[in-house]
Amino acid sequence: MRCCYLSEKEKCFFCRKEISEDLVRCPYCNVAAHKPELQRWILRHGTCPRCGRELKPYAK
Numbered sequence: 001m002r003c004c005y006l007s008e009k010e011k012c013f014f015c016r017k018e019i020s021e022d023l024v025r026c027p028y029c030n031v032a033a034h035k036p037e038l039q040r041w042i043l044r045h046g047t048c049p050r051c052g053r054e055l056k057p058y059a060k
C-alpha cells in the first residue's frame with residue numbers, strides 16, 4: 001500500500017501552481033498559498049481570500 005498524501009503537492013490559491021516552498025495556510029479554512037502572494041493579499045484586504053476571515057500579515 002502506498003500513501004499518496006505526503007507526496008501530493010498543494011496548489012496555490014492565487015497562481016494555481018504547485019507549492020514547493022513558502023507554503024502558508026489560512027488557520028480557518030486551511031487554504032494553501034505562496035507566502036509572498038498571500039502576504040500581499042492580506043496587506044491589501046486584511047482577510048482570507050477564500051473564507052473571508054480576518055488575517056494578520058506575517059512577520060517579516
Ligand SMILES: [Zn+2]
Nearest residue numbers: 012015034037
Ligand atoms: Zn502562488
Ligand SMILES: [Zn+2]
Nearest residue numbers: 026029048051
Ligand atoms: Zn481562510
